[in-house]
Amino acid sequence: MNSQRLRIVHKYGGSSLAEADGFLRVVAALSVPKSEQRIVVVSAPGGVTDTLIDLFALASTEQPWRKRYQGLISRIKGLMAALDVPVSAEWQLEFAQLGAALEERAASSGWISRGEYWSSWLLHAALRRDGHDAVCLDARHMILVDQYSDVIESETYAAIQRNIYAAAESMVLVQGFVAGNEAGEAVTLGRNGSDYTASIVAAAIEAKQLTIWSDTDGVLTADPDLIPSARPVTQISYRGLDTLARLGTGVVHPDAVGPVMRLGLPLYLANSFRPHVPGTEVRNDVSQNHAVVTASKHLALIHVQHDAPEKLINLFGNRQLLAWSIVNTQIELLVHDKDLAETLSLLRDCETTQLIDVDTEQLGLFLVSPAKEVSARTKAFIEGLNAQPVRWLASDSCIAAVIGASDLSEVVRRVHDHLSNEDGLQILLLGDGPTAASLVESLAEARDRQAGPLFSLQAVVGAAQMIWNPDGWIGSDWEPWFQSHAQSTSISSLLRQSQVAPGRHKVIVDVREGHENADYPIWLEQGFDVITANRALLSGDWSIYEAIQQAQERHGTYLMCEGAVNGAVWAIDRIRHVMETGDSVVSIRGILCGFQSWLWARLAKGQRFSDLIAEAIDTGIAQPDPRIDLAGTHAVQRWILLARECGFQAEMERCSSESIIPAWMLDLDFDEFLDVIHTLDDFIERRVTHAVERGRSLAYVGTMSANGSILLRLESLKPGDPLTGVEPGDMYLEVGTHKLTRPLVLAGPGIGPDAAASGVLSDLIKIAARRGIMESRSRYTESFHEALAAST
Numbered sequence: 001m002n003s004q005r006l007r008i009v010h011k012y013g014g015s016s017l018a019e020a021d022g023f024l025r026v027v028a029a030l031s032v033p034k035s036e037q038r039i040v041v042v043s044a045p046g047g048v049t050d051t052l053i054d055l056f057a058l059a060s061t062e063q064p065w066r067k068r069y070q071g072l073i074s075r076i077k078g079l080m081a082a083l084d085v086p087v088s089a090e091w092q093l094e095f096a097q098l099g100a101a102l103e104e105r106a107a108s109s110g111w112i113s114r115g116e117y118w119s120s121w122l123l124h125a126a127l128r129r130d131g132h133d134a135v136c137l138d139a140r141h142m143i144l145v146d147q148y149s150d151v152i153e154s155e156t157y158a159a160i161q162r163n164i165y166a167a168a169e170s171m172v173l174v175q176g177f178v179a180g181n182e183a184g185e186a187v188t189l190g191r192n193g194s195d196y197t198a199s200i201v202a203a204a205i206e207a208k209q210l211t212i213w214s215d216t217d218g219v220l221t222a223d224p225d226l227i228p229s230a231r232p233v234t235q236i237s238y239r240g241l242d243t244l245a246r247l248g249t250g251v252v253h254p255d256a257v258g259p260v261m262r263l264g265l266p267l268y269l270a271n272s273f274r275p276h277v278p279g280t281e282v283r284n285d286v287s288q289n290h291a292v293v294t295a296s297k298h299l300a301l302i303h304v305q306h307d308a309p310e311k312l313i314n315l316f317g318n319r320q321l322l323a324w325s326i327v328n329t330q331i332e333l334l335v336h337d338k339d340l341a342e343t344l345s346l347l348r349d350c351e352t353t354q355l356i357d358v359d360t361e362q363l364g365l366f367l368v369s370p371a372k373e374v375s376a377r378t379k380a381f382i383e384g385l386n387a388q389p390v391r392w393l394a395s396d397s398c399i400a401a402v403i404g405a406s407d408l409s410e411v412v413r414r415v416h417d418h419l420s421n422e423d424g425l426q427i428l429l430l431g432d433g434p435t436a437a438s439l440v441e442s443l444a445e446a447r448d449r450q451a452g453p454l455f456s457l458q459a460v461v462g463a464a465q466m467i468w469n470p471d472g473w474i475g476s477d478w479e480p481w482f483q484s485h486a487q488s489t490s491i492s493s494l495l496r497q498s499q500v501a502p503g504r505h506k507v508i509v510d511v512r513e514g515h516e517n518a519d520y521p522i523w524l525e526q527g528f529d530v531i532t533a534n535r536a537l538l539s540g541d542w543s544i545y546e547a548i549q550q551a552q553e554r555h556g557t558y559l560m561c562e563g564a565v566n567g568a569v570w571a572i573d574r575i576r577h578v579m580e581t582g583d584s585v586v587s588i589r590g591i592l593c594g595f596q597s598w599l600w601a602r603l604a605k606g607q608r609f610s611d612l613i614a615e616a617i618d619t620g621i622a623q624p625d626p627r628i629d630l631a632g633t634h635a636v637q638r639w640i641l642l643a644r645e646c647g648f649q650a651e652m653e654r655c656s657s658e659s660i661i662p663a664w665m666l667d668l669d670f671d672e673f674l675d676v677i678h679t680l681d682d683f684i685e686r687r688v689t690h691a692v693e694r695g696r697s698l699a700y701v702g703t704m705s706a707n708g709s710i711l712l713r714l715e716s717l718k719p720g721d722p723l724t725g726v727e728p729g730d731m732y733l734e735v736g737t738h739k740l741t742r743p744l745v746l747a748g749p750g751i752g753p754d755a756a757a758s759g760v761l762s763d764l765i766k767i768a769a770r771r772g773i774m775e776s777r778s779r780y781t782e783s784f785h786e787a788l789a790a791s792t
Helices: 020-030 048-060 066-082 089-103 114-129 153-165 193-204 238-246 257-263 309-316 337-348 376-385 408-420 434-449 478-485 491-499 520-525 542-555 571-580 594-603 609-619 633-645 670-693 752-770 778-791
Strands: 007-012 037-042 134-137 171-175 178-180 186-188 209-214 235-237 267-271 280-283 292-305 323-327 330-336 354-368 391-394 398-403 425-430 455-461 466-473 505-510 529-532 585-591 655-657 697-704 710-717 730-737 744-749
Touching: 007 193, 020 037, 020 066, 020 114, 037 114, 037 193, 048 066, 048 089, 048 114, 066 089, 066 114, 089 114, 114 134, 114 171, 153 193, 171 193, 178 193, 193 209, 193 257, 235 238, 238 257, 238 267, 238 280, 238 292, 238 354, 292 337, 292 408, 309 323, 309 330, 309 337, 323 398, 330 337, 330 354, 330 391, 337 354, 354 408, 376 398, 376 408, 376 491, 425 434, 425 491, 425 752, 434 455, 434 752, 455 491, 466 491, 491 505, 505 752, 520 529, 520 542, 529 752, 571 585, 571 633, 571 730, 571 744, 594 609, 594 670, 594 697, 594 730, 609 670, 633 655, 633 697, 633 710, 670 697, 744 752
Parallel strands: 007 037, 007 209, 037 171, 134 171, 209 267, 235 280, 425 455, 425 505, 505 529, 655 710
Antiparallel strands: 178 186, 267 280, 292 330, 292 354, 323 330, 323 391, 354 398, 391 398, 455 466, 585 697, 585 730, 697 710, 730 744
């Protein structure tokens, strides 16, 4: 016996052997020369086992069965003729004994597995006819079970090794589904039992690999009978496949994963009709590329309390539990109704376990993939489909939603469409001002350069009205559409509608002023990514900023704020790249308000202060109320947010800022302010003149020190100071770090709606990249960057 010989195990299912062409395909596949010995486990030809079960059921109740019997025999003889296998005396005796057993209404147990024997004999004859050395072994003498039909592992492994190691032939055929009891009688291993046989054989001989062949391209993202567009999953973990099997999907026998998983043997699921298709690889060290969506009825949700929840979960292993949830000492266990009694029995045997409640006849939706890959967005989508609250549970290979939906098939279809949707980012735009207009125009320009939108606009929300199109649209003509289709609604209502609208990747873009109705932590928890040019909330109370960071970490969502800090300079992105290398920021100095740099550059040329303020209001350079900029409010917010993004706990109390206008002007009505602004002209002119006479220039400069404190003031810059060369309307930052020997300089446009929109566009690209949307769209990416450059 040669136990060191390399061996490969193949299992061919009933669909692969349903017709003579299927047998011939298997023969052709096995004819490819291999150095390894091949063990081939076969199922009955498709439908034969069901026919045998029906025949014995008919015979036992004295219903007509002979016509059905003759049809079965004719089918087998047809396969024999097509494969050029003669109807020998042995075959004639087999058919006669089957007829006699039916006539005598004998027990069916010994006959249900005859289809597997017929397959093995037919394949053996076809291989021998083509000149291959092959031997056919009897599974009854190899797969041994006890009185409860449980496989006796030690005896089975020894019998398999003894029989296969003794076979000198290059191919060894074994019947699947068949086992032998203590009396040597044939018993069966249950539906899809051939998978289990193949797994046991592969584990017993420590095969090089096991391939299970069927009529599908491995594991698919959903049941192809329900969803024809289901896609193959190229890799899945043993645990993931085991979960699918125990959920009753039929992908493999429920016990088939265990034997190969314990030894880490490579397992492949492939299509015998399309052997060139890679199929699905099953290992521990693989990365699953798509979630598998399936559903199950007749589930039980068990509520218990236990002092050591993890120990309780480990007690079950993966035998009965489909998923679970642990909150302190409260535990919820999800099992099939059929396993409820056994599960409760185990729980009652556990010390300190208190049974609280049991809910039976539950419905469950399962997303089988690494749990972290099921995003908050997907959870929110599922909750939006369901009229009742969703109970969430998980295992190490799936997320389970216990739901109240009556039409599980429809829920599976909707969720599968959601997970398969790759139509880009769906944008919910909050704000209808100049920045929103600039953003939409740039998106439309980029769309025109490349067919197929990377971004789709689902909603635009104004101060009092909104437009909403669940299918998404984008175009530069959105403003007249807004006027003719606007409707009243709340943001919370809009988000509920968006949850179940088409599109897997939803992003809220906030370009409004102020932080009313800006619930960023909640939106992130609901699965939305957030991009904001609205700095008020992010620079306010530290606890809110901290809650935003925690929500991102918990739910795998993103908040980005390039447009809230500096627009087209994209400083946050560049500083983060530096920090990702292990460096850290120790100081920043510069001009972070484009309006202020524009204002003091124009004043230096002799223009009057009040005239410039009027121009800024008319052109949109400043805020509608320029006092926000003149008092330094926006600059302070920018600096606080920038410091926080650099890792400092910056707060208003640690920020000192100089106001260009006196405090009493801030208390005036806007019109009153405009009436008195000219009273500052002479004062401002004297400050500018004084600086110019000394060869200096004025700039509104911010400085962040190593402890995160911030100082903003109007500085008189000496000749040669880099800030004297900043163009009107630009931003300029010198970033000092621990590792860089000189400051990192960041400069660029920083004024007006186009600059803010540029920062938002940059964040949209980053979100698209992180969500995997831009991986295969390099042409679109190039054209989009062209549109960004044009917009700034």
